[in-house]
Amino acid sequence: MSVFLLNLLLAVAWAALTGQFTLGGLGIGFVVGFVALWVIQPLFGEPGNYFVRVWRWLKLLVLFHYELVVSSVSVAWDVLTPRHRARPGIICIPLKAKGEAEVLLVTNLISLTPGTLSLDVTEDCNTLVIHAMFADDPEKIAANIENGMERWVREALE
Amino acid sequence: MILELFLSFCVLSGGFFAFIAGLGILRLPDVLIRMHATTKAGTLASGLIMLAVAAGFADAPTVARAIAIVVFLLITAPVGAHMIGRAAFRSGVPLWGPTTVDPDAKAKLGVRDD
Numbered sequence: 001m002s003v004f005l006l007n008l009l010l011a012v013a014w015a016a017l018t019g020q021f022t023l024g025g026l027g028i029g030f031v032v033g034f035v036a037l038w039v040i041q042p043l044f045g046e047p048g049n050y051f052v053r054v055w056r057w058l059k060l061l062v063l064f065h066y067e068l069v070v071s072s073v074s075v076a077w078d079v080l081t082p083r084h085r086a087r088p089g090i091i092c093i094p095l096k097a098k099g100e101a102e103v104l105l106v107t108n109l110i111s112l113t114p115g116t117l118s119l120d121v122t123e124d125c126n127t128l129v130i131h132a133m134f135a136d137d138p139e140k141i142a143a144n145i146e147n148g149m150e151r152w153v154r155e156a157l158e
Numbered sequence: 159m160i161l162e163l164f165l166s167f168c169v170l171s172g173g174f175f176a177f178i179a180g181l182g183i184l185r186l187p188d189v190l191i192r193m194h195a196t197t198k199a200g201t202l203a204s205g206l207i208m209l210a211v212a213a214g215f216a217d218a219p220t221v222a223r224a225i226a227i228v229v230f231l232l233i234t235a236p237v238g239a240h241m242i243g244r245a246a247f248r249s250g251v252p253l254w255g256p257t258t259v260d261p262d263a264k265a266k267l268g269v270r271d272d
Contacts, residue, residue, distance in 0.1 A: 022218045023221055068202055072178075072199045075182065075195050075199050076174075078182075078186070078195075079185055079195055079199075084187060088190065088191060090190075090247065090253075090257070090260055092260050092262060107236070107240060108233065108236040109236075111235075111236035111240060112198060112201060112235075112236055115194075117193055117197070117243055119240065119244055119247050129247070129260075131190045131193075131243060133191070138260070
């Protein structure tokens with residue numbers, strides 16, 4: 001995590017030196033500092049763990065926004081057209097996420113992505129009960145979540 | 159000009175999705191499906207409007223507040239829907255006809271059918 005601190009320090013230094021102690025100034029400083037640190041990556045010895053994590057967080061953010069838009073459009077379609085296409089169902093899916101932070105993030109993201117709404121988690125955090133809009137094939141939904149959101153979250157957090 | 163077009167697009171589509179979220183409560187058949195509409199469309203709607211606010215005012219205090227509002231919405235809206243759905247499922251609210259329920263779900267959660 002020390003590379004992250006270094007990056008923050010560079011952002012503050014950039015803001016101080018340009019005299020723009022604003023959100024924008026700090027943001028530009030952070031990006032410039034990130035690029036600078038990325039260039040001198042070999043000097044840290046170990047391969048750049050920090051850069052992989054930043055990349056994974058960015059990927060999570062972008063994919064999440066994309067899924068949010070897709071799910072909102074599909075909900076809008078369902079609300080506006082006269083017939084309900086949904087064949088809903090309540091299904092259990094196994095959860096691989098470890099720790100409460102990961103489970104919280106996974107369940108929150110599942111609720112905001114297309115066709116699924118998290119309902120409940122078992123005491124031992126091993127099984128997630130979700131409500132799916134199209135529950136014809138529970139195994140496919142479980143696989144989608146495991147290989148999509150859940151994997152992205154675990155990659156970003158661990 | 160382009161900024162104004164962008165702002166109008168954000169505000170209008172935000173309003174559209176907020177309307178969809180409200181209409182969804184009225185139109186969709188049961189409580190769990192209604193939660194789908196309110197969380198997804200509602201979150202996107204407030205996100206779009208906050209984006210327009212941040213881009214339109216473009217000063218640090220407003221942008222900071224807009225970001226904080228969106229972050230807290232992203233945390234709280236799904237949790238709210240989760241709790242409502244959980245309460246509905248555990249207390250056995252009647253579901254829409256075609257709904258299929260995994261028979262093991264309640265046993266795994268340790269909920270008794272009364």
